[in-house]
Amino acid sequence: MREAAAAEPRPYHHGDLRRALVEAARRILESEGPTALSLRAVAREAGVSPAAPYHHFKDKGELLDAVAHVGWDMLGESMTGAKQRAADLGSLMTEIGVSYVQFSQQHPALYRVMYDCSRDKDELPEGMQDNEDSAYCLVRETFRKVAGPEVPIVDIELATIAAWCAAHGLAEMSTFKQFDSLKIGLGGEEAFLRGVLGHLGMFQAGKPARI
Amino acid sequence: MREAAAAEPRPYHHGDLRRALVEAARRILESEGPTALSLRAVAREAGVSPAAPYHHFKDKGELLDAVAHVGWDMLGESMTGAKQRAADLGSLMTEIGVSYVQFSQQHPALYRVMYDCSRDKDELPEGMQDNEDSAYCLVRETFRKVAGPEVPIVDIELATIAAWCAAHGLAEMSTFKQFDSLKIGLGGEEAFLRGVLGHLGMFQAGKPARI
DNA sequence: CCACCTATCTGAACGGCGTCAAGATCAATC
């Protein structure tokens, strides 16, 4: 059927399959969810044999890593955008938190892969690693700026972890449809997110130093 | 090899297999983790053929439901115990939160199943449902008692969700070994948990009304 | 221009998985 998202020129043998496989995987994730994401299905979607991916990835896990990498990039851009859009220091963390959870709602299957594929290797997910510009560092640096120099480093670290836990927990919870009536009562999805985050200390607007 | 945990009298045909299967599943979970938990492996561990479980469970999902049910029971007992042990109102939520996360650390594979098996059906996990005595209701009732009658119901609900998100997020994060050095610096696992929770509003000791 | 080399892809196979249908087995009931 279809072989790639766009009819790009294929520079090589059968095309630049590595990218095509990652895109095929993302297509399957969005249309059929994480349980349908088998290596064979990805190969099928990309129009190659089940063994072809093994010339580009060591195993299924490495393919999922590549997919997760794309996800963390996208999430990082969302969060950076939210940080730049924030009106004042007091709302910085809230805006970043909301953008985090909204990303998880817009790409629930991808979000799942981003955590699952790293748990299998029990490593930290890519976006939580202490790299130069990981999403986690973005949050920590934001806390550092918001908190001021007198707050001990360990408190910055703990606050970052706490915020991440809260956002991740909310991301997982908000997928359950049982909260729908509460969401409606509050005036929509985003009001619900802000309502929950507002009960969580560091996300309270107008209290930048409260860490 | 071994067929059941204890040499109980087998009242029936081949034994009361339903219970034996759930116990076999739990044994596999604890010894080999969630990825090794196949229906066939459970049947093998229980000493029956791969098709035998189908006379007691509709499919693999229903077996996992039964396993998760045990887990939610255990977690509920942990949390109830923590609530009763709490010295004062101000530390109630913290103690419950700590017991929640500690349970997830003591039974990581079981904890995973407790959430995963319900996500597949996209239903709320058993312990989060609005039943009479679910773990979720335990938390909400605690909040209601701690907050006093003047706090609106919707805030109780949001605070409960927020607390649950934070605890669940922390439960997932604390499995990553990358926080080990921070944990050591703080004086151990429990100090880490209390440190993170302490940054999260409703878990701050001595501030029972802050919801 | 040609022959080789190497990366890439296919086809077929292996064992393991979830699930099902048909038959064997055995406790309980009449």
Next chain:
DNA sequence: GATTGATCTTGACGCCGTTCAGATAGGTGG
């Protein structure tokens, strides 16, 4: 003691991840 119905086994199906021998074809040196 024969019948019944629940329970368990056997064998099969299609899908999965993975491997390996062989086909293919782009790039390179002659």
